[in-house]
Amino acid sequence: MVTLSNALGGGNTAASLPLPAAKAAPILEVSHVSVHAGRHALVEDVSLSVKPGETLCLVGESGCGKSLTCMSMLGLLEDNLSIRGSIRLFGTETTGAPENVLNGLRGRDVAMIFQNPMVSLNPVQRVGAQIAEAIVEHTDMRGNAVDRRVVELLDQVGIPNIARNKEYYPHQLSGGMCQRVMIAMALACKPRLLIADEPTTALDVTIQAQILRLLRDLQVELGLGIVLVTHDLGVVAEIADTVAVMYAGRIVEAAPVDDLFEDPRHPYTRALMASRIGFGRQPGTPLDAIGGTVPAPSARPVGCNFAPRCPMASDKCATDPQLVHYGQRAVACHFSGLHNAVPA
Ligand SMILES: Nc1ncnc2c1ncn2[C@@H]1O[C@H](COP(=O)(O)OP(=O)(O)OP(=O)(O)O)[C@@H](O)[C@H]1O
Numbered sequence: 001m002v003t004l005s006n007a008l009g010g011g012n013t014a015a016s017l018p019l020p021a022a023k024a025a026p027i028l029e030v031s032h033v034s035v036h037a038g039r040h041a042l043v044e045d046v047s048l049s050v051k052p053g054e055t056l057c058l059v060g061e062s063g064c065g066k067s068l069t070c071m072s073m074l075g076l077l078e079d080n081l082s083i084r085g086s087i088r089l090f091g092t093e094t095t096g097a098p099e100n101v102l103n104g105l106r107g108r109d110v111a112m113i114f115q116n117p118m119v120s121l122n123p124v125q126r127v128g129a130q131i132a133e134a135i136v137e138h139t140d141m142r143g144n145a146v147d148r149r150v151v152e153l154l155d156q157v158g159i160p161n162i163a164r165n166k167e168y169y170p171h172q173l174s175g176g177m178c179q180r181v182m183i184a185m186a187l188a189c190k191p192r193l194l195i196a197d198e199p200t201t202a203l204d205v206t207i208q209a210q211i212l213r214l215l216r217d218l219q220v221e222l223g224l225g226i227v228l229v230t231h232d233l234g235v236v237a238e239i240a241d242t243v244a245v246m247y248a249g250r251i252v253e254a255a256p257v258d259d260l261f262e263d264p265r266h267p268y269t270r271a272l273m274a275s276r277i278g279f280g281r282q283p284g285t286p287l288d289a290i291g292g293t294v295p296a297p298s299a300r301p302v303g304c305n306f307a308p309r310c311p312m313a314s315d316k317c318a319t320d321p322q323l324v325h326y327g328q329r330a331v332a333c334h335f336s337g338l339h340n341a342v343p344a
Pocket residue numbers: 037042060061062063064065066067068069078080081283296297
């Protein structure tokens with residue numbers, strides 16, 4: 001389990017109650033990170049952290065800043081974007097770090113899986129060879145040891161008939177198999193942190209469930225920390241320890257998964273749940289329970305970003321609600337019932 005102070009960076013969470021299992025140091029610490037495109041804030045003041053063996057899910061509709069938050073963790077933001085705040089991976093500050101430091105971390109200690117495996121795999125190279133290349137690039141392993149490791153990894157991710165399938169090109173494998181190959185590549189160097197941006201969205205329901213089980217099993221086996229981006233609350237319920245709900249570039253609620261499902265405090269979290277975002281829902285589909293869409297970074301309202309869509313909105317919401325921490329939870333809403341509790 002995680003503490004809210006873990007999930008949210010910890011420094012200003014006086015009321016956090018550490019859980020017994022949360023003694024290990026965080027492997028990822030994102031503190032007050034903002035990402036700007038010119039004068040527009042795309043991600044604002046995001047803090048979160050992950051310890052070994054924990055899964056943090058980032059949820060929210062399309063355009064809420066989930067992918068940018070992940071890209072910033074890996075130092076992979078596009079050139080037109082600037083970043084403020086601090087990101088520490090295994091204790092190393094990565095914001096502003098030289099490319100060689102980031103390269104040393106990426107692929108070795110930290111791996112990433114993207115939504116569409118077909119985009120990330122090389123279409124003209126056999127999948128076994130691609131995994132072998134990742135191993136050679138990031139480890140000292142060479143020769144037969146590499147081949148053995150390729151087979152071991154493909155076995156670990158549940159690829160059947162390995163001798164044949166490793167010789168296939170990506171287009172000869174199904175989407176689910178390609179996603180498994182991507183996971184095998186991500187695990188090639190025994191990373192300690194896996195950042196997975198909607199790894200199951202493009203897959204059918206059965207394969208989604210298999211991939212999630214696989215991630216869970218590997219997490220137990222390898223003690224992986226996982227950051228998982230998903231639109232899908234079914235996935236969250238299955239795999240998360242802690243959930244951070246993002247809206248318009250900010251974390252609006254964060255809590256241990258059971259607490260969030262039992263007692264969502266932010267109207268946006270409740271709207272996500274009421275709309276039953278579940279397996280198979282397409283990104284960008286409007287929420288059933290509330291109208292409207294996430295405001296573009298250039299068109300955010302004064303005060304609470306969610307107010308124009310919120311059934312509870314009142315005059316109060318012209319003032320920006322700060323993220324307030326209470327126990328294991330943090331909420332940014334004037335009506336959360338927590339705002340008189342412990343100021344952030
Ligand atoms: N390089 C960029 N320059 C300008 N704006 C960008 C850039 N990359 C992303 N954005 C904008 O930043 C906002 C957040 O994008 P992001 O991709 O992080 O959202 P998301 O929550 O991951 O959405 P999705 O679920 O659709 O991937 C969006 O409004 C997006 O259009």
